[in-house]
Amino acid sequence: MKTAIASTGNTLESKVDRRFGRCSYFVIYDDESGSMDFTPNPYKDDEEGAGPAAVQLVVSKQANQIVSGEFGIKIKPLLDSQRIRMIVIQEEDKKISEVIELLNHKKSK
């Protein structure tokens, strides 16, 4: 299963972004192969419609779920119709490496 994580930077030490549409990077993590892909977000500085455009990007990467701090109001109906799961991280300052560790934890069980 592929997971998209909204990230503030392109390293494992970067933190999960509080905003989904305007995050700096998307991390596409595949928990079966363990592959990781940092994709810069081209819609970062868009004034409007960054969320729906970002959803299109995530859909094109075939992710099944998205981890972010928050999701905008335009996003939920789009993701529901695409059957993509939203995971909202409550803790602030969670690192990408920590999220990936959590995702791997599930696999080892």
Next chain:
Amino acid sequence: MSPRRKILRKVSAPPPIKGFKPFGGDKSGSDHSESIVLSFEEYEAMRLCDYEMLNHHSASVAMGVSRPTFTRIYASVRKKVARAFVEAKKISIEGGKIYYDSDWYNCSGCRCIFNNPDKDKAVEHCPLCGNNAVNQLYDDDQSTRKRQRKCRDTRFGSYSKCESKDQFQKPHI
């Protein structure tokens, strides 16, 4: 002047099939015959009303529209289905101004909140940390609540009298 924008209708799940085809009879199965198009919201209206046996008021709340709007959607779907039956037309279900609804859960392990887009599968463990301690969050749909608050009505408020007081629900405008 362009018409007023339609409010998004809440649909719990998409229909399992894309449509129906008549069989038997002369015209049956001919792919050239035009089909009658039901929208997703019309399908949902018929499902809520005739399958779940809800009344128009509760069904309108479930779809997040007003009771009169729901009745119009329902009248339209009955008309279309009857026409398809009588005229032996195909029915296809597509389009509509809708959004899908999904349930929300929280995990006590990693304190994250997540939703379940696939209604057929029950949620057993957290998709993030794999913890089994997940609880479903019960919350009214926010937009519905906001709309209801906005039109806190004066017409049905204090002076509404109904004989069966227990069953009476304030009309949803």
